[in-house]
Amino acid sequence: MKVSLVNGSPHKHGCTNRALEEVARTLAEQGVDAEIFWIGAKPIGGCVACGGCNKLGRCVFDDQVNEFRQLAAHADGFVFGAPVHYAHAAGSLLGFMDRLFYANGRAGQPNVFAHKPAAAVLSARRAGTTASFDDINKFFTISQMPVVSSRYWNNIHGNTAEEIEQDKEGLATMRMLARNMTWMLRCIEAGRAAGIEPPAMDPDMEFTNFIR
Known part of the structure; x- marks a missing residue:
């Protein structure tokens, strides 16, 4: 089993990365491979609705x-x-996720996110974490991804990676998140071994808006 962790901070070794390292280390202790992917320090724009992914995948x-x-x-x-x-x-991560999730499963390419567990992690000096938590979780709930929780919201506080060490509860929250992720992955693996298939899409699904 493998979990990919995305560092959406412009600082490769900052507060967000420290939180993800705690998750990754605990996953490894549970026998789960973990890899942190840094999106980089350059600005990343969001989807421009060009429709190109429908052709390119x-x-x-x-x-x-x-x-x-x-x-x-x-x-x-x-x-x-x-x-x-x-x-x-952070806007760069939201732009990254906008394009990543919108292009997913287009032009006959496989859907790489459906039915895979996911979690959001936020770092802040002081406030705004729960609103930001909601920002990221919406990508999962529109993509058929089970959302993994911890024993508190997945937030950590500090202004530097060194200050993060003082947030003992935040670090414990990261470790609990990793253990819950491991448990859910093992449950899915056991279900698959027992012949339980993911739910099928509704064949009568119809896209509508508010004016038709």
Whole structure:
């Protein structure tokens, strides 16, 4: 089993990464492979609604988004982490996820996210974590992904990676998140071995909006 963790901070070794390291270390202790993917320090724009992914099966902007999607195909679970900027998750991560999830499963390519457990992790100096938590979780709930919880919201506090060490409860929350992720992955694995298949899509699914 393997979990891919995404560091959506512009700082490769900052607070968000420290939180993800705690999750990754605990996953490894549970026998689960864990790999942290850094999206980089350059600005990442969101989806421009060009429709190119419907033809290519990937985003037309060939950057970290397409690179991570290839890795995601071989992962069994995900953790997306971000710092809080102005009481919302960092814009670069949201742009990254916009394109990643929108291009997923297009043009006959496999859906690499459906039915795989996922979790959000947020870091902040002080506030805005729960609003940012909601930002990221919405990607999972529209993508048929079971959301993994901890014993508290998956938040950690500090202004530097060194300060994170003082948030003992936050670090414990990260460890509990990893153990819950492991438990859910093992449950899914056991179900698959018992012949339990993922739920089928509704063949009569019809997309509507509010004016028709």
